[in-house]
Amino acid sequence: VNNKVVGRGGARGRLRPISGVAALGLAAGLLGACGSSGSSASTSNATLSNANGSSKSSIVIGSTGPLSSPIASFPEVKSAEEAAVDGINASGGILGHKVKLDFCDGKFTVNGELGCFRTLTTDKVAAIVGPLLIASTGIPEYEIAQQSGTAVVGSPAYQPGELQSPVSFPLGAGVPGASYGAVAALLARGDRKIAIFGDANNPAATTFAAFCTQALKAAGLQPVRTVVGNTSSDPTLQATAAKAIEGGVDGILITGAPPSMSKAVPALRSQGYKGAISTVDGALPEPVVKAIGSAGNGMLVTSQSAFADDSQNPAVAKYQAEMKKYAPGAALDSFSIQAWSAVQLFAAVVEQTKATTKAAVLAAFKGLDTPVSVGTIGPYKVVGVTSPITKGYEAAPRIFNQTVQMGTVEDDQFKASGGLVDPFTMLASGK
């Protein structure tokens, strides 16, 4: 075999430069010719801009979330949006228009999420409502939405692009808000020696740690230390927990992927830590709360919406009732209540502004100067609102609702501690 390779190499050696030059020439021509592809995209956009995003009888909204990935799927997002749409349609629709949901499976891949945004914008939806992006940064997706003039409403803002795009109107303050809330919850208890516990396997944990550090600085503090757990080298996370509490700390700020969270909290307790542990609701889906078990009792939790099990809140009670009626069996968690809330936000703004077309919806959100309330999130308006995060680790100029819900974990349930509060103001005022 080797002799054959060597023997035929000489002949190939003469051909290769010719084919290489030819290929380069062919490439240059094709890449140039492919400029027409870019033009056709522009033509396509022009067509899209003429579409009104609604038909005679229905308003189509688009959304996306991972449905079919075995590694990370959140079918409750689709279920909650369907429940919200069914509930709205059962009460007569929006301005007499029925609402239809065009949901695309993002598959927990960058290409999948990007493809969904392409599909939804070419499907001529009136807006993309409550999309859950967890594989991509959100930056290319929102570029596509911006290019097509489509508003993206009520996203949970886990990715940087969601807090930066001019067509983005996220549900709340996303990761920055939850981080500031987690810090404010500890400071409200009087904790001052605070460590941050991150997760090497979860990029969102890095963002959380950075915003927590920023929040502590806003309150005139520094974290005692930041540790990053890696389950490859520390499968029980005991060593990372011991490092986090070394020398004694009052409070721990923590987040991570589900496997990490389910080990880290028990590890902290088994290392003898008795202080407060503060986190965000996205890190505590129901199975993780159960896996943590009794070690999780008393944990502080912050969410950018009301808790899904806070039935004392009338809006949450409505959410629970619609989920029970239209999506029985779907998980009642932060992902589903935020998706449900996104549809309610879209419906409330359309009702208020009478905007039913794609262009009109975008304009309506841009010019929203009268606060809209849906009950599960704080009052929402756009005009005259200045984001509290305009510099620092990652600028987040698209924060229009700064409020969060704080509470604790008690017997595998989230218990709200009062109503929605503004953690940015709390930290700035030293409360």
Add this chain to the structure above:
Amino acid sequence: VDEGTGVISILEFGLIGLATGAIFALIAQGAVLVYRGSGLLNLAQGAFAMVGAYLFFTLHVQQGLPSGLSLAVSVAVCALGGALLHLGILRSMRKSSSLARVVAILAVVVVLQSGAYLIYGQYPKTTTSLISTRTVFLLSGDRLPIAIDALAIIGIAIGLTIALTVLYRYTSAGRLTAAVAESELIVGSLGHSPDVVAALNWGLGSALAGFAGILIAPSIALEPTGLVLLVIPALAAALVGQFKSFPVTLVTALAIGVAESEITKYVSTPGWPDAAPLLVVIAILSVRGDGLPLRSFVLDRLPRVGTGRVRVIPTAIAYVLMIVWVLSSGPDWAAAITTTVSYAIICLSVIVVTGYAGQLSLGQYALAGLAALIAARLALHLPFLAAVVIAVIATAAIGGILGVPALRTRGATLAIVTLGLGGAIVDLFLVNGNYTGGPGGITPPIPHIFGIDLDPFLDPHRYALLFSLWRSLLASQRLTFGVASSGAGSWPCARTSAARQRWGSMSPDRSCTPSPSVRRSLR
């Protein structure tokens, strides 16, 4: 007295490390069993631990069966699975290359892990511990905390090591296994079936993995990834023990656990606790060299790689068809083609390293990721093509350094080493936000070639065409690699010939005849 710098603090982290090391040891000893009986590195050891843990969870927690019965059934199913893996898949591949068998075992890992995701979902399950998980403090003042089950796992690992050492040194079954490890042919001529011995050891090793998984799962959370990945430090420990010595494997596993824990205490830079002990193990293996004479080495043959001759017309037709496909497809397909072609380019590197050089590397994707990281950072300051060229050269240099262990190790052993090195690259660079640009990643400027924009998101067709062309150009250069590495490709054959003489193989390997140049060099 101790604010994290004193002796007690060091002991605390050491104790945690011992518990972690004992977990690695439980997985590693099963891998040693399998190797001693069959001559194969069992990359599925962690996966069998996962299977055992999930079975126990299903039977005991979900179905409410007694814990003893659930334990026995789970371990027995793992044993059966291991034996069937050998008899059903690996026995028929006994004359295949190391690469083929490693890929077959990796395929089993993927199937088992995917099955766990599909059946049990993405979230951790709450399983029951056979031993109390209550924390005890070995010193007053709440110092030296450790869970009772962690202490028990350390004890079990030590006891198991003693038992296995005695079993394999002083019983006829153990001596027969050792004899099979030396020569299947001779054992066969004495009336014993090497296949039966191998199947028994596969079964025993897999049963041990299942038992370990049931013990470990309550403390590391039962989910489809954690247990599977334990195989990497476990195999590193087993390699140091040359897949022969149970005590050395135990001590190495404990040392890796303690080292990782102590590094966690003193080094705050992410990645080092994971990477440093593995790098030390790899260094030991490289310096020691020739540490693991794989029984199968005498049968190793290089995969067929073709002649290296590129047929111009069929290639051109294929490329034109691809252009038509790209131009006629939607943007999603164009993006998918880009992804596919980029994977194909990575596969070309496997053809070079494995096909032509005869080395088994499992670290190619980590190198590809590193190249992407370097290129992205360079593209912030340099033109696109310059950034790509420099990144490729830099990665080639890094790949050369990572290839140093290949001078001293080979075959499946090298696969473990490259897997570990790839993991070190991931831990030190690819998941380190200091290098990767934080939550938004690195956003290099839109590439331009010949004044044409190549935005992968807004012009996916152009980008797909570029990648297709790139792949074709690389394919047309295969001959260069073929010529340049033909000597290297012959070198393992030469070593195989020498090894065949040394290990007394009686079966000629006609697929690996040294080239004339190598024959001359051997004279």
